[in-house]
Amino acid sequence: MLDQATVLRELAFRKEKGLHKMRVIAVTSGKGGVGKTNFTVNLALALIEYGHRVLILDGDLGLANVDVACGITPRYTMEHLLSGEKTIEEIIVQGPRGLGILPGGSGVLELANLERARLVHVLSNLGRLEKLADMLLIDTGAGLNHTVLNFLKASDDIIVLTTPEPTALTDAYALLKAVKREGGTPINVVVNRVRQEAEARGTFERLETAVQKFLHGSLNLLGWVYDDPLVSRAVMQQEPLALAYPESSAYHCIQWIAGTVSGLYLQPPRQARGIRGFLGQMLRAF
Numbered sequence: 001m002l003d004q005a006t007v008l009r010e011l012a013f014r015k016e017k018g019l020h021k022m023r024v025i026a027v028t029s030g031k032g033g034v035g036k037t038n039f040t041v042n043l044a045l046a047l048i049e050y051g052h053r054v055l056i057l058d059g060d061l062g063l064a065n066v067d068v069a070c071g072i073t074p075r076y077t078m079e080h081l082l083s084g085e086k087t088i089e090e091i092i093v094q095g096p097r098g099l100g101i102l103p104g105g106s107g108v109l110e111l112a113n114l115e116r117a118r119l120v121h122v123l124s125n126l127g128r129l130e131k132l133a134d135m136l137l138i139d140t141g142a143g144l145n146h147t148v149l150n151f152l153k154a155s156d157d158i159i160v161l162t163t164p165e166p167t168a169l170t171d172a173y174a175l176l177k178a179v180k181r182e183g184g185t186p187i188n189v190v191v192n193r194v195r196q197e198a199e200a201r202g203t204f205e206r207l208e209t210a211v212q213k214f215l216h217g218s219l220n221l222l223g224w225v226y227d228d229p230l231v232s233r234a235v236m237q238q239e240p241l242a243l244a245y246p247e248s249s250a251y252h253c254i255q256w257i258a259g260t261v262s263g264l265y266l267q268p269p270r271q272a273r274g275i276r277g278f279l280g281q282m283l284r285a286f
């Protein structure tokens, strides 16, 4: 885990040298309800504490989660961007700590199935995102569908969230089976709702063994988050945990993970592809 001063220095250096490319990180899970939205929102807020500028794309089609978790109501969504009615700046909602939120709405489905003809418009808009943020976190929907898989393929990094429950684990495995990473980049795993470290490590090892043995893939244990009643209390209050209960054990875990994610950002295994790379990859999927 990196300290904040190191991260801030490196960020300033990159900006000065023009080495800045937005890193796209997808947060996903096999099964719904494992804590993706809470994790994404609070990870974003913890990354902001590290000095990063962060945007969340609410990519869950079914449920407009991120805005609810932050207690805000967006007026426009990606749908308005794709139809050309609104610009990217007009649809971004400001969340706490300057967190930018891109409400997906049904535009998510369109984005994941973008036609080439619309690319120029979308690119010129999304290209401006690069000036607004260092990282784009995508809260994808759960499960094995075309939209989720396209987001995963196009992202620089993937974080798969699971709980120790057997059903969550088998669904996580099924998802990992469907996602083949190029160049053997390991997929990051976060085990949520654990009672102790041993439970997190045991859960991870079960998943890792199956992935190594049957899929010949590799996983990286990014961290774990304790099962903490303050998480659901924050949900009820419609206030992110980072703000409502910054001293909770769950948020401390997420801060620790943010330190590791900062490390991924600063020492990338390869150059972040940026928003153009992301969209280019989305299009190649067809």
Ligand SMILES: Nc1ncnc2c1ncn2[C@@H]1O[C@H](COP(=O)(O)OP(=O)(O)O)[C@@H](O)[C@H]1O
Binding pocket: 029, 031, 032, 033, 034, 035, 036, 037, 038, 039, 065, 192, 193, 225, 226, 227, 228, 229, 231, 232, 235, 250
């Ligand atoms: N670490 C945790 N400890 C306790 N409860 C949690 C934790 N993470 C998530 N939850 C509970 O799980 C519920 C679902 O979380 P959510 O982020 O909406 O899941 P998803 O986006 O994966 O569907 C939350 O409302 C909260 O009550």
Ligand SMILES: [Mg+2]
Binding pocket: 036, 037, 038, 060, 063, 065
């Ligand atoms: Mg969700």
